[in-house]
Amino acid sequence: MRAERAARPVVRSLDTLPEDWHGAVVAIGNFDGVHRGHQAVLAAARAEADKAGVPALILTFEPHPRTFFGRGAPLFRLTPPPLKAAVAAAFGMDGSLVLAFDESLAAVSAEDFVRDMLVDRLRIRHAATGYDFHFGHRRLGTPAFLQEAGSRHGFGVTVVGEYDEAGRPVSSTRIRSALREGALREANGLLGWRWSAAGEIVHGDKRGRNLGYPTANMALDPSVELAHGIYAVRLTRMDGSVREGVASFGRRPTFDNGRALFETFLFDFSGDLYGETVLVTLIDRIRPELQFESVEALVARIDQDSIDARAMLATEPDRDIDAKVRAAWAAAE
Incomplete structure (x- = not known):
């Protein structure tokens, strides 16, 4: 049976590791997106933890190694750290250990990572990882190496194979591409x-207020490459309450073609959200961003967008996992 434990969702240093996290089962990886392939790794860790009666944790790294090494353009992160931890919790993990990926960690050999961190500091009982995860200096720590090291150091290792969807592997790269193209349903399907x-x-x-559609505005990280357009959404506040609405992500070409903003109009709501941190869940994409010849034409289209969003939301109720992600995020915040 899974034991009840005090909530410790995120730990950022081995020096502050809760005592009952020693001897845990650990899922190791970057887990950006916590997609269906990642979920198979988490499920393997959860199953081993349940058999042993110990916590199941994820061990991940910040910043993402690709960001640290600065290869190419800034990486479009599907799940920044707090959201990643919330999604992992929604899929049954007891906590997240987030190690700083810096020059010191990048220089640690695969053998030293296993011996010093996994064995001496964490005292892990079992590790689970994906078939393509590499670690240690020059990425010399392969899944096969981890299995061999586990045999030497006395912990089990599960390596989870490739997860396919429609005959193609599920990957963070594939999901980023779908979001860039506005294929939200495809992206959500791959994410799970x-x-x-x-x-x-x-x-x-305050332009939206003048148009009769006051919006709650968020400036997303510049690396976010979500397709500009109009979306049916649900917004979660820090108290866990949920409101439905319609959101625009883009540069407002009818007015100023300025910096990209995420602007959400909430149905039947008149409160003040300024300064709050919120979670906006994208349910469906209504249309791309358009430039209109007049303000009147824009307002008429927003009227229709609101009708369309309400219809989409009525036919797309929350799934159990949506509620779990929302609850985990609100609890962490």
Whole structure:
């Protein structure tokens, strides 16, 4: 049986590791997106933890190694750290250990990583990882190496194979591509949960209020490459309450073609959200961003967008996992 434990969702240093996390089963990886392939790794860890009666944790790294090494353009992160931890918790993990990926960690050999961190510091009982995860200096730590090291050091290792969807492997890269192209349903299907963005509500230029559609505005990280357009959404506040609405992500070409903003109009709501951190879950994409010849034409289209969003939301109720992700995020915040 899975034991009840005090909530410790995220730990960022081995020096502050809770005592009952020693001897845990650990899922190791970057887990950006916590998609269906990652979920298979988490499920393997959860199963081993349940058999042993110990916690199941994820061990991940920040910043993402690709960001640290600075290869190419900034990486579009599907799940920044707080959201990644919430999604992992929704899929049954007891906590997240987030190690700083810096020059020191990048220089650690695969053998030293296993011996010093996994064995001496964490005292892991079992590790689970994906077939393509590499670790240690020059990425010399392969899944096969981890299995061999586990045999030498006395912990078990499960390596989870490739997860296919429609005959193609599920990957964070594939999901990023779908979101860039506006294929939200495809992205959500590959994720196994609905993609969401979290951020603080900031003041805008109040233009939406003048149009009769006051919006809650978030400035997403510049690396976010979500397709510009109009989306049916659900917004979660820090108290766990949920409101439905319609959101625009883009540069407002009818007015100023400025910096990209995520602007959400909530149905039947008149409160003040300024300064709050909220989670906006994207349910479906209504249309791409368009430039209109007049303000009147824009407002008429927003009227229709609101009708379309309400219809989409009525036919797309929350799934169990959506509620779990939302609850885990609100609890962590």
